[in-house]
Each structure stands twice: as C-alpha cells, then as structure tokens.
Amino acid sequence: MTEPTHEDEELLLDLLTGFLQPAAAAALEERLASEEPLRALHTRLQEEQTALERALTSNALEAPPADLSERVLAGFAASEAAPGPTVSVGRSGPQASGSRASGSPSFGEPRQAAPAGRWRALLIAASLLLGAFLTLQALTPDPPHEVLNRQVRTSELLALGIAPEGPQ
Amino acid sequence: MEVVTLEQPTDRLALEAGGGSRAAFAQLVRLETASVWQACSRLLRDTGEAEDAVQETFLKAWLALPRYRPEGRFRGWLARIAHRVCLDRLRARKEWTSLAREPSAPAAPLQLDDQDEIAAAVSELGPRERAVIHARYTLGLSGPEIAAELELTPGNVRVILHRAIGSLRLALKGTGTDD
Numbered sequence A: 001m002t003e004p005t006h007e008d009e010e011l012l013l014d015l016l017t018g019f020l021q022p023a024a025a026a027a028l029e030e031r032l033a034s035e036e037p038l039r040a041l042h043t044r045l046q047e048e049q050t051a052l053e054r055a056l057t058s059n060a061l062e063a064p065p066a067d068l069s070e071r072v073l074a075g076f077a078a079s080e081a082a083p084g085p086t087v088s089v090g091r092s093g094p095q096a097s098g099s100r101a102s103g104s105p106s107f108g109e110p111r112q113a114a115p116a117g118r119w120r121a122l123l124i125a126a127s128l129l130l131g132a133f134l135t136l137q138a139l140t141p142d143p144p145h146e147v148l149n150r151q152v153r154t155s156e157l158l159a160l161g162i163a164p165e166g167p168q
Numbered sequence B: 001m002e003v004v005t006l007e008q009p010t011d012r013l014a015l016e017a018g019g020g021s022r023a024a025f026a027q028l029v030r031l032e033t034a035s036v037w038q039a040c041s042r043l044l045r046d047t048g049e050a051e052d053a054v055q056e057t058f059l060k061a062w063l064a065l066p067r068y069r070p071e072g073r074f075r076g077w078l079a080r081i082a083h084r085v086c087l088d089r090l091r092a093r094k095e096w097t098s099l100a101r102e103p104s105a106p107a108a109p110l111q112l113d114d115q116d117e118i119a120a121a122v123s124e125l126g127p128r129e130r131a132v133i134h135a136r137y138t139l140g141l142s143g144p145e146i147a148a149e150l151e152l153t154p155g156n157v158r159v160i161l162h163r164a165i166g167s168l169r170l171a172l173k174g175t176g177t178d179d
Helices: A006-017 A022-034 A036-057 A068-081 A113-139 A145-160 B009-018 B022-044 B047-067 B074-091 B115-123 B127-138 B143-150 B154-172
Strands: none
Touching: A006 A022, A006 A036, A006 B154, A022 A036, A036 B115, A036 B127, A036 B154, A068 B022, A068 B047, B009 B022, B009 B047, B009 B074, B022 B047, B022 B074, B022 B115, B022 B127, B047 B074, B074 B127, B074 B143, B115 B127, B115 B154, B127 B143, B127 B154, B143 B154
C-alpha cells in the first residue's frame, strides 16, 4: 500500500476545510475506506483541526485590560451626553455610521441626524431643480427680432380691425 | 407564529438591549468584553488598536441589536461583528496586501495540546493568514463563507489557509509531542 503524497495531504485538508467539490470529496472518501495510510493521515489532520479549533476558541485567554468593559460603557455614556454625529467610546473612539433600527433610547446616537439629513436632501434637490430650469431657459433660443416685430404689428392691426388677410 | 427559545442568558439580554435596555446592554458588554478582546487582540496584534476595535464592535452591536435574532448564538454573532471590524482595520494597513511566504518545506500535521503555543503561533502569522485562520477556527466559517467575508476568491482563501497551516506546523515543530 502506497504512502500518501503531499497532494493527498492537500486534498485531505481541503476535505476537512470544506474546499473540496462533492465529486472529488466522494472519490477521496472511497480511497479513505480502502487505504489505511491515507486514513491514518486523515485522522492526524482531523486532530490538528480540532487542536486549532480548541486553541482558538479557548476561554483560557490573555485577559483584557482590567477596566476595558467599564471604559467601553463610559464611552457610550459620554457620547450620549455629547451631541453630534461622532460617537466616542473610549481610547480614541470609533465613528458611528448609520442609525439604530428602532426608536429606542440610544447610547449617544445622533437623534436629529435623520431629520437634518432629510432637510439637507430637500434643499439640494430644490437647488438642482432651480439650476436645471435656469439652464433650460438660458439655452432656449429667442425668436428673431423680425418675427417679434411682425407679431407686434399684426396684433396692433388686429386691434384696429384692419389686419391684412392671409398667412403672416 | 415564530417561537423564540432563549437558550442562552445572553440571548435574553440581547433581546432586552435590542428593545432599548441600557442595563441589559451594559451587562452584555461586561459578559462579552473578554471574548471580543481576545478576537481583536489576536487579529490585530496591537493592544491600543484592539481596544478601539472592542469599542467599535460594541457600538456596531448596539446599533444592530434591534435586528438580532435570538438563536443561542449571541457570542458568534458578536464575534462576526468583531471580525469585520478587525478586517477593516487590517485592510487599512500596508502589510495586508503583502503575500505570506510559502513554508520552505511541508511539515507533518500538528499534534499539540498546548493551546497557548498554538494561539501564540497564530498571532505570529501575517494579517491575511490570521484573518483566515480566525474565520475558519474561531467563527467556524466554511471556505466560501470566508472568501465572501474577506472579499477574496475561494481559491485564494484555500491557498492562504494551506500556507497558514504550513507555517504553523513549521513554527510549532518540536515544541509539542509531534513525533
């Protein structure tokens, strides 16, 4: 029985980490059933995966700075007292983005942010519309002077009841 | 009608906090700071930045809590927020784009019981490797899920994961009961 190759090991690792396509996985499972050295390697790799998982989900960890949770909470409380779009919570303070989904009380959420934003959007939209209207007006060509003069003369003659007949 | 089973005390607190209870949120912060800190400090390897990331994680959690569905996985939900916060910070670093060196030679699978040694070796990996290892073994994400989370291709994630495991084997060779 042949020893597993480096490629076999890569395949087994893919199988364990969910990277193998179903067909390839089925073929490998078949080989696992019949090849003892491959099965032994599979077991070792499984143990390795378990060891990594255990180590990285372990609760016996380096402890956080003693007062970190209190500082986080103090940061929230402070941000509540200070209005504004930036929520400062602790050492340097992250930036708040978005607003809370519910209308519940918040830790420093910028409560007026949404209405102010709406007003700003309305103002921008109105300015854009006005700008577009003025641009269109500026671009519309004036009728030639002769046409204007003829229209004025015709309207005067019409008013006097002596307008010439036929098309102008 | 959906039946909500509150399997964990944190789920009950999360529901209350989602409804606006500051006391419940404060309790959650006290209960979960250690786990969030662990994830952030391991991923970022910078105490000050990890503290900021913890704060940012809780802030984002507070904003997202009204949408939290209590399924007994509050810690996992929070860990995922922390992971994303740290990823954003890692991506902003120059070293994020650097490629990890391929291990010089393949090494045998690890057979270590010392969790501290493994965790220490993981913290010595490059930022992408740390992020992939963390997503895989702490969050339990599958390859395609990691790829989506890190905005990489699954093939890329696979290569990074293999390299990371290879590097860990080399780093930990001879430190445990490996035969």
